[in-house]
Amino acid sequence: MLIRKIVNIISIIAGILIVTAIGFNKLPWWSLLVLGLLWFFITAYGVTNIRSGYFLKSLSSNPKLTEKKIAITFDDGPDFNTLKILEVLNKYNVKGTFFCIGKQIEKHPDILKKIIQENHIIGNHTFTHDKLIDIYSTNKFTNEIKETDTIIEKFSKKKPLLFRPPYGITNPNIARAVKKTGHTVIGWNKRSFDTTIPSEKVILKRITKNLKGGDVILLHDTKIITVAVLEQLLLFLQRNNFTTVTIDELFSIQAYA
Numbered sequence: 001m002l003i004r005k006i007v008n009i010i011s012i013i014a015g016i017l018i019v020t021a022i023g024f025n026k027l028p029w030w031s032l033l034v035l036g037l038l039w040f041f042i043t044a045y046g047v048t049n050i051r052s053g054y055f056l057k058s059l060s061s062n063p064k065l066t067e068k069k070i071a072i073t074f075d076d077g078p079d080f081n082t083l084k085i086l087e088v089l090n091k092y093n094v095k096g097t098f099f100c101i102g103k104q105i106e107k108h109p110d111i112l113k114k115i116i117q118e119n120h121i122i123g124n125h126t127f128t129h130d131k132l133i134d135i136y137s138t139n140k141f142t143n144e145i146k147e148t149d150t151i152i153e154k155f156s157k158k159k160p161l162l163f164r165p166p167y168g169i170t171n172p173n174i175a176r177a178v179k180k181t182g183h184t185v186i187g188w189n190k191r192s193f194d195t196t197i198p199s200e201k202v203i204l205k206r207i208t209k210n211l212k213g214g215d216v217i218l219l220h221d222t223k224i225i226t227v228a229v230l231e232q233l234l235l236f237l238q239r240n241n242f243t244t245v246t247i248d249e250l251f252s253i254q255a256y257a
């Protein structure tokens with residue numbers, strides 16, 4: 001957040017100097033355009049990279065961890081496919097962290113209950129996960145989080161404290177919303193691209209390449225391919241002596257209030 005303020009202040013000062021220099025014919029007009037583009041690319045990088053911490057603090061991996069512990073997270077459920085994911089997790093006695101969408105919980109309350117009963121962790125992933133959610137006002141985004149908290153609380157009897165922004169996008173409105181609701185923002189450092197890559201092998205390779213203790217893996221419990229990838233992944237983890245923990249354990253934080 002501090003970096004963003006420094007970038008903005010430097011850009012404004014540089015802008016004033018450049019405009020003055022242009023006024024005195026010391027610089028060409030397009031030098032202002034170069035500055036604008038530079039600012040735009042830095043800001044765009046901050047918006048699209050949750051790990052950059054440009055707009056808000058997020059936990060995306062725990063590099064301080066010396067043990068071979070990793071966390072597997074599942075976004076966008078609950079969904080019918082979640083049941084298959086739960087089966088695989090059960091088979092290997094592994095606990096996951098599920099970032100659930102409020103409207104999906106409305107559709108599949110029994111599946112949410114099952115996730116809770118089987119001692120996995122539930123986090124908030126907004127109510128609608130709308131394609132345009134990243135241009136919502138602070139108030140509208142705050143309501144997305146609060147509504148989802150309410151419905152999760154209805155089933156878990158506990159207020160969730162973990163939040164993952166859709167698409168990993170962050171911006172000033174989302175930063176303000178999260179500050180209001182008091183959630184801990186959770187990112188990832190191992191993106192599987194299981195929603196777009198059609199090959200199990202390629203997805204698995206993306207996740208397991210250079211995997212180390214403290215890593216956070218992003219999967220989607222809504223995808224059929226993820227069921228097979230998960231089984232392969234859990235076998236890999238077993239063979240390589242990794243322990244899978246939930247997000248709260250990986251970062252030693254509270255998952256619920």
Ligand SMILES: [Zn+2]
Nearest residue numbers: 075076166167
């Ligand atoms: Zn999502």
